[in-house]
Amino acid sequence: MNLPERVTIYEVGPRDGLQNEKAVVPVAVKAEFLTRLAATGLKVIEATSFVHPKWVPQLADAADLLAALDRAPGVRHPVLVPNERGLDRALESGVSDVAIFASATESFARRNLNRSMDEQYAMFEPVVTRAREAGLWVRAYLSMAFGDPWEGDVPVAQVAEAGRRLFDLGIHELSLGDTIGVGTAGRVQELIAAFDSPEPLAVHFHDTYGQALANTLAALQAGVTTVDSSAGGLGGCPYAESATGNLATEDLVWMLDGLGISHGVSLDALVETSVWMAERLGRPSPSRVVTARSSS
């Protein structure tokens, strides 16, 4: 198998996971979750979102959380910024890494952003420009990059074109999101091949149809070296039907360990953290590894 020697795990549990919890997790618990995740060896941990609190009340405490955050050396904590107002708030909190979120389909752009696809680029252009001027690292998520609940299959060319427009704005990294988890391994490789290079790409898989880890394997074979995952498999998407949890970081780490791919994360510490968080949330982790490790 043609595989990379090293993979960067982009941990999304504190943001993509917790924004989908019905209960609002106290800021002190969130801060401890972030501290514990950093102690596992994770180097990129998406901390929170500066989306308007009206839309994501679960993360309304973004500024408080960042103020309370015990920043570990060498650990990056990107935050989601939907627009210029979000960027302003993020800059006030002193962040150094931000992520915008775009849609690969008109239907989801309309529903999630209340904009057309063209309008989304116009909205993001000053965000990316100002973020770069401020010296920030900028990621873009591209949602519905495989399928869309309203449009069905999303053509590779359409996704690649959306990605190119985001790169043209000046982003550093593009995360290809299978928001509803319908994609399969062949399509993953086709989509990656539609870009000039796999290097600035990341993959973001949801396990709705059980494909997340197989798709990750396919992406690694296609040269991708950044993989999004969520500690304990927390997460989903509140605005998309039938979306379930993200790929569990533990299940990813198990595979990477077996493949001899470096990642720097302690599986034991990660399982312990996910068990701790599951206790706070009052329900078991959907991660298979967490389940196997904590029941034995």
Place this chain on the structure above:
Amino acid sequence: MNLPERVTIYEVGPRDGLQNEKAVVPVAVKAEFLTRLAATGLKVIEATSFVHPKWVPQLADAADLLAALDRAPGVRHPVLVPNERGLDRALESGVSDVAIFASATESFARRNLNRSMDEQYAMFEPVVTRAREAGLWVRAYLSMAFGDPWEGDVPVAQVAEAGRRLFDLGIHELSLGDTIGVGTAGRVQELIAAFDSPEPLAVHFHDTYGQALANTLAALQAGVTTVDSSAGGLGGCPYAESATGNLATEDLVWMLDGLGISHGVSLDALVETSVWMAERLGRPSPSRVVTARSSS
């Protein structure tokens, strides 16, 4: 990706699934399950086991089930036979396909068969010889082919040697079983490469650590064209710690459909069957596809 055009799904739910249920499923329900599975397009459906009822009371009705079975044309129904006595009972029931089950480790051979590895081949030799003389097709399972709860990692050379000894007995197909679900994709390909040809090999993955579908993808890339799976993800192994369900047939079918690999099975009919069976068992299917499809 180097992938086969066609895959044979070897359905193990009625045997590997139901033998792990605490409740004994009535023979009429089992017969209907088999009929429904055949109607989905599955061509190989392991029906039951002639293991002594003392050890697997869930399948004590093997002869009654086969007598009640509505045999669909072109569908094979292998049955498990542990020894000559099991073969006698299977032959009395008029079967045409049997499967023996061997261990790749001394520890599991001792625990599951009460024999050393050498003794297991001696036990299987007359079973395979007589089965072939009777014109039967013979599969062997090789359990603990990746890891073992007592011995840890199981070396590729050891598994390949055990497989060779089973082929030397005259078996037609060898199913490499990751009984405790610890294997990862690279090891899967290494193990397959240790055999002369992937053609008579099958893979049998459990999803204990979330690796089953990624491992299947790796096996397909290595040339394997027969994949074991269990409708709705039923199953496990009662004699091995921390073993959870088999790869769900629905999750496999979703991937094969996405990859454009023929398999002949209707996903809708399969999901309907697994939902029906889950209702009989009184608990939801662990298959991600079944969950997504039946909740939407």
